[in-house]
Amino acid sequence: MVPADELRRLCSGAERLVAFTGAGISADSGIPTYRGAGGMWHKYDPARYADIGQFLEDPSYYWNFFRDVRYPVLREAKPNAAHRALARLEQRGDLRALITQNIDGLHQAAGSLRVLELHGNTRRIRCMRCGNACTMDEAYRQLETRLPPVCSGCEGPLKPDVVFFGEALPRGVLDEALAEARSCDLLLVVGSSLVVQPAATLPVAAKEAGARLVIVNRDPTPLDPLADLVIHSAASELLGALA
16 A cells, blocks of 8 residues: 555544654754754754753853844744644544644644644743743844843843753643553654654553554654554655645
8 A cells, every 4th residue: 555545544544643743844844854864953063052051051152043043944934734734634623632842833833723842932932030921033133232132021031942951841741742642542753753752752652552653754763663654755745635
């Protein structure tokens, strides 16, 4: 059977379908993946811009990266066919939940409502002192004259609302994602390298609970041997046809 047809058969037969997405689903939206060929990880040093210790010591490095790279990419990025397909599956009642490692907010922009963001959302900026929130546009405007930016209320330091290396995932979101993985009958993994922990334990938990596992990713993953179906493909065209 053609892989796309098998994917359609498995999804249409699922009663409790849950999706799990990673950076690969946003590649067709112009957001570089982190670990694939040509990924952002090969051009920039995450040990400096994505590490909480480095951020607390020198937030200017991150905010320079945000101003020169992160913000321009996110400002131009739009949901692609894969994001829209998952949103349509939810709207039809075919998708119970969407768990994502992504911090780009494109699932919400596509119309998805129940999105469990394991690593936060870089479009939200929060004050580390008072918790006040601002948009990434507001933070960017500050960077024209001030580095690093500060809270408009208390002038405390600002930090993107994301999980940096060295920080724990939000317990409530992780617990909810684990509950969804354990209660689904099909987990559809899209665009994840499945190497980042503890997020990569979710497909294992789904399989241990009896669910089927489908992995759609350009490159092989460590969990491919565990999957019921593996498709090495870009996500947008494949999921667009599915929905």
